[in-house]
Amino acid sequence: MFKSQRIKKLLASTATAAVVAGALIPTAASAATFKDVSETNVHFDAIDILSDEGIINGYSDGTFKPNNNISRGQVAKIFARMIEGEGELKEVFKDVPVTADPELVKAAYEVYTQQIMTGSNGYLKPSSNMTRQQMAKVLVEGFGLEHLEGEESIVTDLDKASPEFRDYIKILSEYGITNVEQFRPTEPVTRAQFASFLFRTLILLDEEE
Template sequence: MFNNAPTAEELTNPFTDVSTNNSHYNAIVTLYNEDIVTGITATEFKPNQEATRGDAALYLANALQLDTQNVQNPGFKDVPSSSKYYGAIAALFENNIISGYGDTFKPNNTLTRSQMAKMLTLGFDLDIATTTNSKFVDVNKLTDTNTKRYIQTLVDYQITVGTTETTFSPNGKLKRGQLASFLFNAIEATEPALEIISVE
């Protein structure tokens, strides 16, 4: 996807709150130039603001280049067809990448790090880890086997290094900057072209 991407000198950065010394700078600016992520405003990305489920769905659908126009209604009463997230959520739902909470999706709820692990693993069709034994002590304490495997999958693909060497913080709320780096690294892992960024 990034094979024809502009060089660092050619990248456009409209965000006054994303400086070159930001650990997520390359991911945010590259994905912005690839029309994958957008700012909260025209000049603010707010990398430290918590990411919503809706934004994650929108950016993931963009990254996967899914058809968000010719979609079937997923039936979420809190995602009307007028919502900016509708096409992305419907496309991801059709492809069994995301699910909701009964008849709701809760697009404005914050996204957890473990939820992101599932979305990336399924979205990029990664080979799911067979082991549930993690180097992260807080992941080993989880009871859901699939969640453990999704997180380990990201480790196997070098998409994440965790919040520390021994913790992943699976229930931690994902920040927008981290979301960008997760997406960037997942794209790079499946289509090697760019340097991997460590996700905090």
């Protein structure tokens, strides 16, 4: 688990402050500033708090585009913002050369070094949509989650997941990070959904401290 000082501070300032009597409390207006994210959006609190912390960003036109699918490159950047370290302008994936977006190059280095995202055959595929089963892997690997003794997964469509991702999905279910029976492992994850999955994981880690 990459529980760096950055993560510990994040948990202290974000998850703990956001949970009172089991209810999420939005922090300073951040998601509210996104033209396309209203307070009625079920993902509002996660987007609000994580954007306030600078972990997730919107677009220059003032939108968050919550229903857009999140890309692998965007996820790499999100994790890199939570890792203590400056990253390096060094090529670790064939499709993320040092001439690419500097933030992406540094993020790719961080997630590869931490073994959060290892790519496929040397490629990160930063522009590709992240699938729900891939998301399960990065959350489990990124935060060092293991099978929870005494808990069972309620997911019933594991047969639709690639074998190498099934344990990751089970772990998310055991912890209640996902609480659905139909996980839909090969479908893409939206930006709003990823914010909620990430925030639930951060709250989980805070409760274990």
